[in-house]
Amino acid sequence: MNPLTIRVLHSLSDGYFHSGSEIGDAIGVSRAAVWKQLQKLIDAGLDVECVKGKGYRLEGGFEFLNKGLIASHLSVESSVAISEIDLHSEIESTNLQAMKRISETSARGYLCLSEYQSAGKGRRGRDWVSPFGHNIYLSFVWEFDGGASQLEGLSLAVGVVVAEALNALGLEKVSLKWPNDILLNGRKLGGILLEMSGDPAGVCQVVIGIGINVRMNKRHEIDQPWASIAEQLTEVSRNKLIADILSRLIPMLKEYGGSGFSSYQEPWESLDAHRGRLVDILSGNSSLEGVASGVYANGALRLSVEGIERPIYGGEVSLRVRDDS
Numbered sequence: 001m002n003p004l005t006i007r008v009l010h011s012l013s014d015g016y017f018h019s020g021s022e023i024g025d026a027i028g029v030s031r032a033a034v035w036k037q038l039q040k041l042i043d044a045g046l047d048v049e050c051v052k053g054k055g056y057r058l059e060g061g062f063e064f065l066n067k068g069l070i071a072s073h074l075s076v077e078s079s080v081a082i083s084e085i086d087l088h089s090e091i092e093s094t095n096l097q098a099m100k101r102i103s104e105t106s107a108r109g110y111l112c113l114s115e116y117q118s119a120g121k122g123r124r125g126r127d128w129v130s131p132f133g134h135n136i137y138l139s140f141v142w143e144f145d146g147g148a149s150q151l152e153g154l155s156l157a158v159g160v161v162v163a164e165a166l167n168a169l170g171l172e173k174v175s176l177k178w179p180n181d182i183l184l185n186g187r188k189l190g191g192i193l194l195e196m197s198g199d200p201a202g203v204c205q206v207v208i209g210i211g212i213n214v215r216m217n218k219r220h221e222i223d224q225p226w227a228s229i230a231e232q233l234t235e236v237s238r239n240k241l242i243a244d245i246l247s248r249l250i251p252m253l254k255e256y257g258g259s260g261f262s263s264y265q266e267p268w269e270s271l272d273a274h275r276g277r278l279v280d281i282l283s284g285n286s287s288l289e290g291v292a293s294g295v296y297a298n299g300a301l302r303l304s305v306e307g308i309e310r311p312i313y314g315g316e317v318s319l320r321v322r323d324d325s
């Protein structure tokens with residue numbers, strides 16, 4: 001989004017009606033130029049309302065991501081642990097940016113946020129639909145000393161803290177789908193993508209990528225049932241929610257190297273959307289049917305196949321619920 005479009009968006013951020021000439025006067029461009037920028041906002045998926053005689057407005061206003069606001073809501077422990085808040089208006093992918101940072105410097109505590117991702121990454125090589133200003137796209141870097149094996153189950157533990165932050169907002173029916181989808185009313189609200197770098201047997205860095213649909217609207221094509229926070233709560237501050245997530249995530253990361261997933265097993269199971277359900281585990285072209293029966297203390301899925309329980313590890317597999325399709 002170019003700087004002029006962003007200035008027009010700023011003019012509408014208060015949620016009131018403004019005429020084209022009022023906006024034009026405020027930012028020093030013609031009405032025609034304003035109209036062109038408004039069109040770009042609409043193309044980006046923003047719900048610009050146009051009423052004859054009144055002008056334009058964004059119902060409910062628009063809250064830009066703001067470093068100061070995020071910092072003001074962080075716990076003291078978390079502000080100390082965050083080495084940098086790198087905020088972008090647009091970027092390919094916050095995870096990619098964080099991985100680049102790691103290749104240049106230690107990057108522990110580096111936080112990357114963006115209003116828009118042009119190439120947002122999902123699990124299993126999928127795209128993550130990332131329209132401007134609607135959602136949260138966050139990547140945070142943490143460093144672990146002691147090898148990658150102690151990180152088993154970490155993405156599930158991240159799911160637990162994100163779900164807790166969402167519950168604290170007042171959302172109802174937040175649950176988790178193994179290995180790391182966040183669901184609202186059974187539909188996908190968010191996802192977690194962990195990427196690792198460094199020495200698998202020594203010091204390694206983990207990029208924790210979190211995407212949450214806050215105000216996603218139907219104009220965006222997504223190939224699975226999805227949900228958005230706005231369907232339950234209309235006044236949600238993305239800045240505050242980001243701070244709430246980090247204020248829960250950071251203490252968890254600090255402890256994780258020592259205690260691992262075992263203390264998150266129970267909280268994860270209490271949020272499990274599919275316990276006792278018949279599921280297919282998909283991996284490449286193969287599929288395995290069984291009953292989802294919770295998780296092991298290392299975060300592996302406990303799958304009951306013809307009465308025998310066996311562990312299924314995250315990585316490149318995904319779970320599909322049988323009776324949903």
Ligand code: BTN
Pocket residue numbers: 092093094095096117119120121122123124126128136137138139180181190191192193209210211212
């Ligand atoms: C999934 O497939 O469920 C995982 C989605 C993870 C999306 C987030 S958005 C912020 C971060 N940057 C990315 O490119 N992906 C992750």
